[in-house]
Amino acid sequence: MELRQRALQVLCLTDPEQKSAQTLDMYVHAAQFSIDAQAVLAPPPGIDLPGRPERPVLLKHTEVGRRSPATPEGRAVLMHAIAHIEFNAINLALDAIWRFEDMPGPFYLDWLRVAGEEAKHFRLLRDHLRDMGHDYGDFPAHQGLWTMCEKTAGDIVARMALVPRTLEARGLDATPLIQKKLRHIGAPDALAAAAILDIILEEEIGHVAIGNHWYRWLCSRDGHEPLTHFAELTRVYEAPRPKPPLNEAARRAAGFSDEELLWLNH
Structure with a gap:
């Protein structure tokens, strides 16, 4: 089977269990896929991307209330918010695979790795929510990550700059x-959640590193100076600046330079 076409098929799925399971299956069987980097693909007629379940209810970022993690309900809301980010991250990685043609084969395999690990994260968090007596979809969520995905659909350089290097990197902080x-x-559930976040943080460093690698590769290909172009893309697409404190150790491990960290801190 061809990888990019399969990624589009899985992106269209609406059931979170099916989407995460089939994404993991793609990742496990990565060696069995061919890659047609030249194919120009399109979603099936009448299909809105990404496929998403009826729940959770999606609100604007400013409409999603916050609750203290000091209570079990508040911790469930927090873990649900992170699970929703991970579900969106599955979609983001699958979208990068099918949407952007004419990239080297390792680009598609890198994003398959990201998709597979994001699916693992989502399933860990969903199982944790179920242990707490809740499930994915029980609380409202917002679509900030996917909104930037839509804005950068026509510009792979902007996508690499502003999704993994900007929005996903905020998770490192x-x-x-x-x-x-x-x-x-x-509390036992709080400690269990912190342990799950250890796994997520370690692997998210690798995801941001993949974004950094391909952003710089594209800048070299297209003749852009990476830091100057990043600043311009941040302005044009109105991308958020990170809120201090930055996790500089994690960001360095993910490939941010001292010059970039200095710019991000100001």
């Missing part, structure tokens, strides 16, 4: 702060 709160609370 936020996760240790969330873990600190959960470990301070000390």
Whole structure:
């Protein structure tokens, strides 16, 4: 089977269980796929991307309320929000595979790895929610990640710059702060959640590194100076700047340079 066409098929799925399971199956059987990098693909007529379930209810970012993680309900809301980010991240990786033609074969395999690991993260978090007496879809969520995916659909350089290097990299900064709160609370479910976030943080460093690698590869191909072009893309697409404190160790491990970190800190 051809990888990019299969990624589009799985992206169209609406059931979270099917989508995450089939994404993991793609990742496990990566060696069995051919890759047609030249194919110009399109979604089936009448299909809106990504395929998504009826729940959770999607609200604007400003409409999603916050609750203290000091309560079990608040921790469930927090874990649901992270699960929704991971579900969106599956979609983002699958979208990168099918949408962008004429890239080297390793580009598609890198994003298959990301998709597979995001599916694993989603399933870990969903199982945790179920252990807490909830499930994915029980609380409202927002579509911030996918909105940027849509905005950058016609520009692969912007996609690499502003999804993995910007939006997903924010998770590297936020996760240790969330873990600190959960470990301070000390309840068994809070400690279990912090342990899941250890797995996610380690693998998300690799995902951001993939974004950094292909962003720089594209800048070299197209004759852009990476930092200058990143600043311009941030302005044009109105991408958010990271909120301090930055997790500089994780960002360096993901391939950010000292010059880039200096720019991000100002």
